[in-house]
Every structure is written in C-alpha cells, then in structure tokens.
Amino acid sequence: MLEKIKEIRAAMEKELRDAVSSEQLRELKVKYLGKKGSISEISKSMGKLQPEERPKAGQMVNELRQALEQNLARRQQELADKMLQAQLAKEKVDITLPGRPVKLGSKHPLTQVMDDFKEIFLGMGYAIAEGPQVELDYYNFERMNLPADHPARDMQDSFYIDAKRLLRTHTSPVQARAMDRLCPNPVKVISPGTVYRRDDDATHSPMFHQVEGLVVDEGISLADLKGTLLNFVRQMFGEEREIRLRPSFFPFTEPSVEVDISCMLCGGSGCRTCKDTGWIEILGAGMVHPNVLKMSGYDPERFTGFAFGMGVERIAMLKYGIDDMRVLFENDVRFLQQF
Ligand code: PHE
Numbered sequence: 001m002l003e004k005i006k007e008i009r010a011a012m013e014k015e016l017r018d019a020v021s022s023e024q025l026r027e028l029k030v031k032y033l034g035k036k037g038s039i040s041e042i043s044k045s046m047g048k049l050q051p052e053e054r055p056k057a058g059q060m061v062n063e064l065r066q067a068l069e070q071n072l073a074r075r076q077q078e079l080a081d082k083m084l085q086a087q088l089a090k091e092k093v094d095i096t097l098p099g100r101p102v103k104l105g106s107k108h109p110l111t112q113v114m115d116d117f118k119e120i121f122l123g124m125g126y127a128i129a130e131g132p133q134v135e136l137d138y139y140n141f142e143r144m145n146l147p148a149d150h151p152a153r154d155m156q157d158s159f160y161i162d163a164k165r166l167l168r169t170h171t172s173p174v175q176a177r178a179m180d181r182l183c184p185n186p187v188k189v190i191s192p193g194t195v196y197r198r199d200d201d202a203t204h205s206p207m208f209h210q211v212e213g214l215v216v217d218e219g220i221s222l223a224d225l226k227g228t229l230l231n232f233v234r235q236m237f238g239e240e241r242e243i244r245l246r247p248s249f250f251p252f253t254e255p256s257v258e259v260d261i262s263c264m265l266c267g268g269s270g271c272r273t274c275k276d277t278g279w280i281e282i283l284g285a286g287m288v289h290p291n292v293l294k295m296s297g298y299d300p301e302r303f304t305g306f307a308f309g310m311g312v313e314r315i316a317m318l319k320y321g322i323d324d325m326r327v328l329f330e331n332d333v334r335f336l337q338q339f
Helices: 002-018 022-033 038-048 051-090 109-123 173-182 222-237 290-296 312-320
Strands: 134-136 165-167 187-196 207-218 243-250 253-262 279-288 303-311
Touching: 002 022, 002 038, 002 051, 022 038, 022 051, 038 051, 109 187, 109 207, 109 222, 109 312, 173 187, 173 207, 173 290, 207 222, 207 279, 207 312, 222 243, 222 253, 222 279, 222 303, 222 312, 243 279, 253 303, 279 290, 279 312, 290 303, 303 312
Parallel strands: none
Antiparallel strands: 134 165, 187 207, 207 303, 243 253, 253 279, 279 303
C-alpha cells in the first residue's frame, strides 16, 4: 500500500511537471482526484488493510491528495504566468516611439475663392440665393430671354436630360427664381453654384462654377454696377486693380458689357498672361433686360437692375497663377498642399 502511494506520487509529480497546458492539468485532476481517479481507488482499498495500518495509510493518502491539489494549483498559476508573459512579449507597445504625424487638411483653392466671394458680397449687403442644378429649360433659357432658336440652346453646348430639363449652363436662371420669389420687393443677391457645358480643354471643364449677382430696385444704373464690380475686384485682387467695361451682348441684359481687370502680373504694361494688352477679361454683366424684369412681374418703367456672372475657376486661376484648369479637379495632394 505504501509502495503504491509512493508510486502514484512519483508518477503524478512527473506528469504535473510535463504538463504544458491548462487542458492537460484538468485531465490530470480527473485522473488522480476524480471519482474514479487513483486516489479514490486507493481510499477504497483501505478497507482491506489491517486496522492498525489504517491511520497511517489514511494520513498518507490525505497528504497525497493535498500535495496533488497544491501542486495542481501552483502549476496552474505557473502556466497562467507563462502565457501572460508570452502575450505581453508579443503585444509589446513601445510607448517611447514618436506618434504618427496627423496631416492637417486645408481648403481647396476653389472653396477658398468661393468663400472670398461670399464674404465680399455679404459685406456689401447681398443675400445668397440658390437654384437647382437640374434646371428647367424654361428658367435656363426662356426666362433669360433666350429665343427658341438661339445657338446657346443647341444640344451641342448643353447637357439635356429630357426635352424639358437640362443641367443648367449658367447660374442666371437663379435670377428669375429670385425675382419670382421677391417681386415686388427689391432684390440684392448672389448665387454661387455649379454649372455644366460641353467644353473640355485646358481652360474649360464640362463642370465648373459661377457666381451670379443681381440687384433690382428703383433707380439702379450702370454706374452702380461699375462701382460694385470695382469694389469687388479690389477686395479680391488688390487695391491697385482697375476695371474697364467693354460693350458686349447677352440676351438677358441690355446694355451688356464684358469686364476686364488691369493685369495683376505686369500691372498693365503687357505680359504673356494678358497677351500684351494689360487687361484680363473676368466676367459678363449688364443692365437686366426689360423682358426679364417683366417676366417676373416687375414694371421695367419703375424698376431697373444690373446682373453679372463670372467663372469661379477662372478667378481662382488668375488669383493663384494657375494655367491649367484641370489641376483644380484632379485633387493631387502635391498641388493642393500649396494652398
Ligand atoms: N450667364 C452669363 C454666362 O454664363 C454671364 C452673365 C451673367 C452675363 C449675368 C450678364 C449678366 O456667360
């Protein structure tokens, strides 16, 4: 019996030492301490012993059980520690490493110029009016006094969606929408927005942006238009800028003008950018055509107005010296980082 106990103890200690997983430890526990385990077996066989041998044997079995329980617990702890160490070593975080730099974004040059526009005109008391990019032919052309056979209505130039709707080719239809909404009150709005034309080269894109301006009130004259634009140009391009108005034609304004600014690169003496003229064209404008006023319900005998429209990309290109419009839409970070 005593021999048997020693044997079991030796075998058990060896197995415990060899165990490398908590799964194995659990199996050992069953094998030795379980109902049908070695220790139970021994305890059962105690009955066969002589009465005087029993206390000693009982004590030894108890010691064996205790030893096994202690060893199991210790081994379990050792294994848990080892696993934790292994995990810590594997998942080590070096807190002395410098952090990854977070790149700061900046506003796209077009957004910056749009913001400039809004700030300048809000400063002059304008409100912002908006209209849909999918526009009715009616607003885009008819209300802008463009007759049915006008070349601008050609499918070649416009993206039609169906017979009645198209992607607006300019922000001018917002003029009509704003006047419809505000008549018979005065109007003083700018309409920044996206417009679409069938154009695609270094200085034209099928999608681009315009800012429209419209003022309608009693006694508005071409002098008001000129003063407003001069104020705008000096805030946008610098105090030294001059403007000049050249006669032009738009169906929705009469008279119509094209507006040039003195070249910001050469100051007017002539260079490549201004093609040696000293002037650069930046926008179209004019006095709102009486037909356009009438269609919104204004009496053109009492109300007059001026309107202007300009390309935001063009203004941005001039302001930042960009010679290819396409870089504004490619979103190359190396380009955008410069702003
Ligand atoms: N809508 C014109 C264009 O897109 C610009 C313009 C607006 C001209 C308002 C005169 C008055 O070219």
